[in-house]
Amino acid sequence: MNWTLRREDVLDGEHLRAMLNDNPASAARAILIAAQQNMVDAQALLGQILLDGSGIEQDAALALTWFEIAARSGHAMASNMAGRCHEHGWGCEPDAAKAAEHYRRAAEAGLDWGFYNYGNLLATGRGVNKDQARALACYRKAAHLGHAKSMNILGRYLEQGLCCERDLPGAHEWYRRSAEGGDFRGQFSHAGVLAEQGRITQAIHWFEAALNVGNLNFLRVSRKALLDASHPDIRSLALAYHQRAAQLGNDEDIAEYQRIIRSRR
Numbered sequence: 001m002n003w004t005l006r007r008e009d010v011l012d013g014e015h016l017r018a019m020l021n022d023n024p025a026s027a028a029r030a031i032l033i034a035a036q037q038n039m040v041d042a043q044a045l046l047g048q049i050l051l052d053g054s055g056i057e058q059d060a061a062l063a064l065t066w067f068e069i070a071a072r073s074g075h076a077m078a079s080n081m082a083g084r085c086h087e088h089g090w091g092c093e094p095d096a097a098k099a100a101e102h103y104r105r106a107a108e109a110g111l112d113w114g115f116y117n118y119g120n121l122l123a124t125g126r127g128v129n130k131d132q133a134r135a136l137a138c139y140r141k142a143a144h145l146g147h148a149k150s151m152n153i154l155g156r157y158l159e160q161g162l163c164c165e166r167d168l169p170g171a172h173e174w175y176r177r178s179a180e181g182g183d184f185r186g187q188f189s190h191a192g193v194l195a196e197q198g199r200i201t202q203a204i205h206w207f208e209a210a211l212n213v214g215n216l217n218f219l220r221v222s223r224k225a226l227l228d229a230s231h232p233d234i235r236s237l238a239l240a241y242h243q244r245a246a247q248l249g250n251d252e253d254i255a256e257y258q259r260i261i262r263s264r265r
Helices: 013-022 024-036 040-052 060-072 076-088 096-108 112-124 132-144 148-160 168-180 184-196 200-213 216-227 237-248 251-263
Strands: none
Touching: 013 024, 024 040, 040 060, 040 076, 060 076, 076 096, 076 112, 096 112, 112 132, 112 148, 132 148, 148 168, 148 184, 168 184, 184 200, 184 216, 200 216, 200 237, 216 237, 216 251, 237 251
């Protein structure tokens, strides 16, 4: 997510980004001063550093307050982040309906993350009536704005023909673009297509890329899929996925990794 500050007479955005890396505490003080002077970008950024605890004491409830202050002034990313807080219960009780309202406003402002997050709620019926057609429209808009996660999901809709005409070439193209955009699920999807086409070396490259950046839930699902792969070189990657899940996960992930090792002796 790209945050910028615009009021040059208060802060220079480039200088502030350097400060956040080199001296987070000094940057936090500068952001706080700018936020108190009603600089909307600074208010949104203050919410983020409060949420992260970057250069300032972590305070999710106060982060939400600043996100909502900036959102009322029309800051799209602040609306999106307020939605994230309400969805996940960061600094508040989880409330999917409030999250949906914030995401909807971020989407109406044209923010790719707003479209993506609102699409997720529409697709699952959390906080809003389930509506796959509207979810698809959100993902499509976000994908065309360059949002890599949405590209992968759009590819899935096209592959399954869900609320649209089935379009395998189109799905494969969106998977490729998602993979190149850095989304680990897109990388796994693209790798699967390459494997089906017999392009094993390229498939392994993208499976390994997804392994390096994928989160725990992704690894847990993907390790099972790799165990069923027809090509032995791809099937062998299941062990690396199990190992990485064991490093990130719990005792059950460690036990599952050990079980796979024993089964290969």
